[in-house]
């Protein structure tokens with residue numbers, strides 16, 4: 001089965017921040033998990049480089065939009081690398097292959113009769129590169145996102161007949177209750193559709209920085225149309241000499257933030273319908289990570305800056321925190337102290353400690369070889385259905401609940417150590433068989449949770465599995481008892497070292 005996951009393409013008019021890292025991490029978790037299941041995976045991310053905001057930002061800096069795009073695209077590529085993201089391609093909307101394909105699809109929409117010449121007047125936010133309706137404006141005539149005062153703009157340009165797709169969109173939503181998740185976002189998109197769709201202009205007259213309209217070179221294609229099409233165009237040229245479109249289109253899931261819901265859940269499927277192309281299976285919406293008022297952290301300052309966190313704590317700690325702290329799909333607060341608390345309690349004390357204790361006890365009591373035994377019944381019962389539950393959660397893009405499922409078992413294994421007291425069993429020769437069972441159950445439980453955790457914390461898990469002498473990452477093996485004893489344990493340093501604030505203060 002093919003699985004195609006995307007992030008939005010990131011706008012190059014600023015530096016990468018936690019919000020970008022967040023979606024990339026989530027998409028990487030899904031991509032890695034699906035590869036573990038043996039699926040044929042394609043994971044796309046990239047940068048959005050056209051439109052008025054980029055042109056304006058470049059002008060301010062006294063450079064060309066292309067130069068700004070080049071400089072900032074590098075930073076977004078570096079972010080993907082820093083996060084250990086396994087994207088299969090990095091698209092830039094200034095790629096000539098993308099631009100040619102955009103023109104081709106827009107021409108098809110025109111040829112199909114869905115475009116007409118019109119006159120547009122409305123509240124325009126240059127930072128959104130979008131017109132706002134009266135009901136969206138806040139505090140008089142401000143952009144609800146950017147809080148800047150908007151002005152009425154008028155233009156003659158080309159209009160897309162969005163209104164003609166209302167019925168087909170309603171039908172899509174009726175037939176595919178998972179088209180948008182979570183449910184509250186589905187409801188929001190559907191009620192927007194039901195409130196009546198208005199045609200919108202798919203070209204811009206004043207702007208020069210974009211893809212020219214194929215039948216009218218006095219206009220460029222509206223940056224959002226250009227951007228949305230990246231999900232489709234990338235497949236046609238990501239592999240030189242090979243077209244992956246048939247293999248991966250339609251996309252399995254587009255991950256996006258809630259602020260761009262309307263574009264992805266309404267306009268995007270309508271455009272695809274207009275071009276006679278299949279629509280994606282799902283649009284998975286996440287909330288915002290909110291930065292409240294917090295006291296300064298000595299090592300991280302007062303914001304979670306992704307490059308800084310990775311430099312000090314490693315990418316796995318950031319990946320874990322981002323997926324754990326705020327339930328994916330909802331808004332929630334993040335902070336440097338919150339990060340440090342999760343790092344010290346859950347990563348170091350719970351997972352790291354379980355690993356080091358298990359390895360140390362097998363080293364001490366069984367010469368570093370995992371004993372051969374059956375998993376303890378009480379633990380086996382708790383692990384039953386775990387793999388299936390994680391798969392179902394991730395199929396539904398419920399990333400935080402999937403991680404919760406795994407973490408519950410880590411806590412359980414820690415309780416099991418405390419209750420069984422292997423150090424007491426080791427004092428009594430008559431308890432040798434019992435000790436074998438306990439140590440095997442711990443090693444095997446640790447292996448199973450680690451295989452399932454791999455998409456979240458790949459580098460850490462690889463180190464740990466290597467030390468456990470069991471490096472198979474396939475999900476088939478993620479069941480308690482799937483692997484017997486006999487593995488020789490290797491060395492495992494500290495997985496989550498304490499970060500000295502003094503030494504690293506910014």
Ligand SMILES: [Zn+2]
Pocket residue numbers: 125126127128129143144145146147
């Ligand atoms: Zn705006």
